[in-house]
Amino acid sequence: MDLSGLHSIAERERHSRKPNTIRCCAAMGCEAARSRQVRVALRSAVAAAGRQDSIEVQGVGCLGLCSAGPLVRVEPQGVMYQRVTPEDVQSIVAAVDGGTSTAERADLSHPFFTLQYPIVLENSGKVDPERIESYVAEGGYETLYHVLREMSPAEVVDEVSRSGLRGRGGAGFPTGLKWATVAKTQADWKCVVCNADEGDPGAFMDRAVMESDPHRILEGMAIAAYAVGANQGYIYVRGEYPLAYDRLQVAIQQADRLGLLGSRIFDSPFDFRIDLRIGAGAFVCGEETALMASIQGQRGTPRPRPPYPAEAGLWGKPTLINNVETFANIPPILKRGGGWYAAIGTDKSKGTKVFSLTGHVRHTGLIEVPMGTTLRTIVEDMGDGVPNGRALKAVQTGGSSGGCVPASEIDVSVDYESLAALGSIMGSGGMVVLDDSTDMVDLARFFMEFCADESCGKCVPCRVGTAQIYRLLERFVAREATESDLVLLEELCDLLRSASLCGLGQNAPNPVLSTLRYFREEYEAGMASIGASRGLIREPAVVGRPA
Amino acid sequence: MIAVTLTIDDRLVSAGDDDTILHAAHDAGIAIPTLCHFEGIADIGACRLCLVEIEGSPKLFAACTTRVTEGMVVRTDTERLRRHRKLMIELMLSERNHVCSVCVANGHCELQDRAIQAGVDHVRVEYLYPKFTMDLSHKRYGADPNRCILCARCVRVCDEVEGAHTWDIGGRGIASHVVTDLSAPWGDSATCTACGKCVTACPTGALFSQGATVGELEKDRSRLAFVVTARKTREWVR
Ligand SMILES: Cc1cc2nc3c(=O)[nH]c(=O)nc-3n(C[C@H](O)[C@H](O)[C@H](O)COP(=O)(O)O)c2cc1C
Ligand code: SF4
Ligand code: SF4
Ligand code: SF4
Ligand code: FES
Numbered sequence: 001m002d003l004s005g006l007h008s009i010a011e012r013e014r015h016s017r018k019p020n021t022i023r024c025c026a027a028m029g030c031e032a033a034r035s036r037q038v039r040v041a042l043r044s045a046v047a048a049a050g051r052q053d054s055i056e057v058q059g060v061g062c063l064g065l066c067s068a069g070p071l072v073r074v075e076p077q078g079v080m081y082q083r084v085t086p087e088d089v090q091s092i093v094a095a096v097d098g099g100t101s102t103a104e105r106a107d108l109s110h111p112f113f114t115l116q117y118p119i120v121l122e123n124s125g126k127v128d129p130e131r132i133e134s135y136v137a138e139g140g141y142e143t144l145y146h147v148l149r150e151m152s153p154a155e156v157v158d159e160v161s162r163s164g165l166r167g168r169g170g171a172g173f174p175t176g177l178k179w180a181t182v183a184k185t186q187a188d189w190k191c192v193v194c195n196a197d198e199g200d201p202g203a204f205m206d207r208a209v210m211e212s213d214p215h216r217i218l219e220g221m222a223i224a225a226y227a228v229g230a231n232q233g234y235i236y237v238r239g240e241y242p243l244a245y246d247r248l249q250v251a252i253q254q255a256d257r258l259g260l261l262g263s264r265i266f267d268s269p270f271d272f273r274i275d276l277r278i279g280a281g282a283f284v285c286g287e288e289t290a291l292m293a294s295i296q297g298q299r300g301t302p303r304p305r306p307p308y309p310a311e312a313g314l315w316g317k318p319t320l321i322n323n324v325e326t327f328a329n330i331p332p333i334l335k336r337g338g339g340w341y342a343a344i345g346t347d348k349s350k351g352t353k354v355f356s357l358t359g360h361v362r363h364t365g366l367i368e369v370p371m372g373t374t375l376r377t378i379v380e381d382m383g384d385g386v387p388n389g390r391a392l393k394a395v396q397t398g399g400s401s402g403g404c405v406p407a408s409e410i411d412v413s414v415d416y417e418s419l420a421a422l423g424s425i426m427g428s429g430g431m432v433v434l435d436d437s438t439d440m441v442d443l444a445r446f447f448m449e450f451c452a453d454e455s456c457g458k459c460v461p462c463r464v465g466t467a468q469i470y471r472l473l474e475r476f477v478a479r480e481a482t483e484s485d486l487v488l489l490e491e492l493c494d495l496l497r498s499a500s501l502c503g504l505g506q507n508a509p510n511p512v513l514s515t516l517r518y519f520r521e522e523y524e525a526g527m528a529s530i531g532a533s534r535g536l537i538r539e540p541a542v543v544g545r546p547a
Numbered sequence: 548m549i550a551v552t553l554t555i556d557d558r559l560v561s562a563g564d565d566d567t568i569l570h571a572a573h574d575a576g577i578a579i580p581t582l583c584h585f586e587g588i589a590d591i592g593a594c595r596l597c598l599v600e601i602e603g604s605p606k607l608f609a610a611c612t613t614r615v616t617e618g619m620v621v622r623t624d625t626e627r628l629r630r631h632r633k634l635m636i637e638l639m640l641s642e643r644n645h646v647c648s649v650c651v652a653n654g655h656c657e658l659q660d661r662a663i664q665a666g667v668d669h670v671r672v673e674y675l676y677p678k679f680t681m682d683l684s685h686k687r688y689g690a691d692p693n694r695c696i697l698c699a700r701c702v703r704v705c706d707e708v709e710g711a712h713t714w715d716i717g718g719r720g721i722a723s724h725v726v727t728d729l730s731a732p733w734g735d736s737a738t739c740t741a742c743g744k745c746v747t748a749c750p751t752g753a754l755f756s757q758g759a760t761v762g763e764l765e766k767d768r769s770r771l772a773f774v775v776t777a778r779k780t781r782e783w784v785r
Contacts (some may be wrong), residue, residue, distance in 0.1 A: 049732055266607060282719065299716065304609060304613070414645040452720055454719075454721060456719050457716070457719045457720045457721070457722070457723030458591070458593050459593050459595050460593070460595050460596075460635050460639055460696075461595055461635060463642075463720060463723065464638035465638060465722075467642075467721040468638065468641065468673065472559070484671075488671055488672065489632060491630075492634070492672075495631050495634050498598075498607045498627075499595045499635065500595070501592055501609075
């Protein structure tokens with residue numbers, strides 16, 4: 001395979017296209033709204049109208065506005081319909097050549113769409129995730145070609161450093177720096193790992209990328225492998241994502257067949273293979289050292305760092321581990337240059353970020369915006385505000401390790417530093433809007449329950465501490481807490497933060513601490529006024545089957 | 548190995564550059580409380596009792612898994628560390644059933660020792676009292692998960708020293724528990740060599756030799772009559 005080979009695939013793909021395409025979202029949100037029936041109905045409606053030769057019905061990845069699914073988009077007209085039912089499909093097909101459909105039209109001039117800046121999601125809803133030709137037709141794998149043929153590994157690392165890209169898996173570590181560390185470590189074998197575990201409650205950004213544009217991840221990983229000197233890649237996908245797994249597997253097979261993965265890619269001396277690994281659905285297996293233990297077939301528990309994976313990762317060898325969204329940013333960065341990327345976003349947080357906007361907001365779904373967009377823009381403009389005449393109370397960002405930004409701070413710029421200054425985090429990109437009916441203590445309890453369930457159990461502060469904090473929060477919710485419970489709560493949070501072995505335990509108190517910071521009066525209201533005493537012995541905890 | 552010099556609790560200490568802080572401190576006669584550390588097996592940093600402060604970082608570090616570096620300034624006994632250690636011991640005591648008076652390890656228990664050292668005289672958090680059942684299926688030893696603190700010393704010593712890897716940890720979070728083989732009774736284990744290393748390594752009363760439990764005490768019933776009549780017959784000497 002060479003560049004002209006790629007070009008001819010793209011050319012053929014573009015020529016074989018039918019004049020009209022009806023794209024029907026086949027991602028999680030719309031599937032749940034029964035988009036499959038719509039897709040089937042669309043196909044029969046096209047057949048019934050005798051239009052098979054001119055209209056293609058295509059299942060695509062996420063079209064963004066998940067709250068209004070099933071979504072259907074007609075190209076090249078650029079019309080989008082929302083809440084489509086099988087009864088609507090006939091009129092949609094009839095309206096392809098003009099005229100109006102009975103289906104509800106989505107307002108594409110709404111800020112939800114116009115304020116987006118798709119880089120990671122630029123192909124989402126556009127390419128057919130199951131056909132490599134579709135990706136190649138959008139210029140896919142061309143960047144890999146140029147990288148392998150025209151750039152040295154050091155130049156690739158420099159370009160990524162110049163872009164200012166920071167890891168999208170949560171911690172925001174500079175990607176270029178990580179690549180440079182792995183690149184300069186001497187070893188006979190290195191590998192690249194894509195963290196596709198995505199365990200945060202409510203997060204589905206990585207899933208959307210995998211289901212919508214799997215080749216983008218493969219191309220990003222191949223570029224990374226070339227840059228750091230690795231020949232083997234692993235994608236660690238959580239078991240709850242069977243569709244993502246299938247699509248990645250198909251994508252790997254297709255890329256293998258075209259010689260875009262494997263030996264001597266693009267006739268260069270570079271070999272690179274990718275294998276998939278399925279995680280059994282433990283949140284902690286997203287933590288990089290636990291993830292690597294899991295790939296090696298061991299119990300997925302974190303180990304102390306250093307040594308970092310860059311020095312001693314899989315089987316003790318230097319390992320580059322990045323998140324799905326991080327890898328998905330790589331091809332456009334190498335295509336358009338690090339400088340182009342660095343010009344987007346804020347001074348210290350460059351580029352765009354994908355968020356899953358959910359909760360008490362009119363428009364929920366997947367959005368990609370430049371870093372530095374204010375929370376107000378996201379919630380009020382793009383999300384169209386809080387429904388049912390209620391007022392905004394807070395926005396929870398960063399998932400279970402995150403915190404709450406109170407409504408009074410809604411003008412905060414969404415970037416790593418500004419969110420951290422408010423005691424929250426960017427995390428992987430969950431964004432839950434909360435209206436004034438929300439009980440913040442109960443919310444904190446929900447997240448603590450999650451952490452207690454997901455704690456791996458290795459270290460004492462996290463294993464026992466999350467369980468004890470959860471029990472304390474229960475007392476506040478039941479309004480039977482005491483003054484000393486509040487003292488104990490804060491002390492336990494402090495302990496978990498400073499003494500836990502890994503990020504799960506260290507960040508588990510964040511939802512409690514941030515709600516304590518901004519909504520302390522709700523905790524105080526949870527304290528019984530007089531004589532609330534704790535019984536000597538409460539009911540035994542429910543635990544797993546003993547040995 | 549290169550020799551490095553560091554400061555631990557205001558004392559200059561020299562160590563090898565692949566030494567852990569715990570090792571360097573130990574060599575210098577500075578005691579850092581530990582539970583999951585066990586000489587001769589790999590450290591995992593699980594109990595977090597050996598946490599120390601390193602100047603220049605707000606984070607705390609486990610002395611057993613952190614390597615020394617040149618010029619490092621370490622504190623092992625600050626107010627903050629004492630406070631955290633105490634609470635962690637309270638958490639361990641709250642997690643299962645630690646009624647020492649009826650425990651085989653009473654008086655010979657590292658958890659008890661650490662608790663006494665840390666000045667734990669009561670537990671502020673709730674006792675969880677999960678219901679674990681004893682495993683007395685092994686011909687020589689017994690396991691009582693109610694006393695287990697999940698330090699994994701048994702797991703490591705069995706794997707790394709005996710080479711049997713009979714023990715492992717199953718479940719997660721507060722429901723974690725040690726298992727033999729694939730969670731089969733210890734007595735049915737095909738891999739256990741009955742070497743007793745796990746029992747020796749266990750810091751608490753969780754693993755013990757058969758015959759050592761309070762319940763297995765041989766009682767001499769004939770003495771009961773003496774107790775009953777002693778007052779009446781004014782017989783205080785046996
Ligand atoms: C408890 C825990 C769970 C994590 N889960 C994920 C995850 O699901 N996906 C992910 O990419 N990173 C996750 N991370 C972060 C990874 O450990 C790691 O930092 C990241 O994959 C590095 O990639 P990046 O530099 O591209 O962000 C998790 C971290 C912790 C502590
Ligand atoms: S902090 Fe929690 S998840 Fe992390 S190692 Fe400790 S017990 Fe496991
Ligand atoms: S294991 Fe130690 S602390 Fe626990 S009950 Fe026995 S003696 Fe007491
Ligand atoms: S049985 Fe003993 S050695 Fe094994 S984990 Fe429990 S306390 Fe530690
Ligand atoms: S002895 Fe270091 S963590 Fe247990």
